[in-house]
Amino acid sequence: MPELPEVEYAARLARETAAGKRVVALRTLHPSQRRALPDAVAASVTGEVVRDVLRRGKHQLMQLASGRTLHVHFRMTGDWRVLAPPDALPAYARVVFELDDGMRLVLDDSRALSSVTLHEPGIDPLPALGPEATGSEFSSDWLARALATRRTPIKVALLDQRVVAGVGNIYASEALWYARLDPRCVANRLGAMQLAAVVSGVRRALGKALRHPERYYGAGSVSDAVRFNVYDREGRRCRRCGAAIARLVQAGRSTYWCGGCQKA
């Protein structure tokens, strides 16, 4: 699920559920989660009040009243579920927050690649991140500087969270379709017009998803073929020019693009 728009809605859900509530218990239900958050550490969260849940890129920061921070990253398949105790935990419940109003905030993650880690006051748990993909700091000027020494294809560069925070594999392909740019273009050889097109392409791709959470996220969402212009549409017709959508692999990840209207 999770690129910036999906994490934004998830963080909002976590905030609505947990902000201002006291944690009665924090349980980890999978060995890989327990490695990152050992039982003794999880136990130390008991009694903490959740002050707020913030999002930065695809990261979530659960701020605790003590000044400590729980850093959450969904990776490939993580998501929050909110349950009332009579309801059974989801099949892939990995971390469970029991809250003092009786609700449960559950990290649901079939692949168990999500991470939840606890950090002491004053520690910034975030890795180096570029500007928010949806913010004004993410500009063609910034991109020109960030890409100046990068000889990787532009699609690969967009996945680097130090270049721009929040873009993942789906929206990188989508953004380049909006920008009408060939994903194989070398990042540091793009001109000012092309960089501006990339910035606006990223904004359009993410903005579209941010505006339609009910259609783009979670159970009952519409099929990928409807949500996306190129992602997972290999062989189908481009909505813009009618040519067949192609797929290639870059840095081990699938890229989808239209050779008819995305040019170098």
Add this chain to the structure above:
DNA sequence: CGTATCCTGACC
């Protein structure tokens, strides 16, 4: 730079 790795499920 590309590749392996952490996991599990879906699909061919």
Add this chain to the structure above:
DNA sequence: GGTCAGGATACG
């Protein structure tokens, strides 16, 4: 049984 999956990092 093999391949692939919306992420990120460690490594050669």
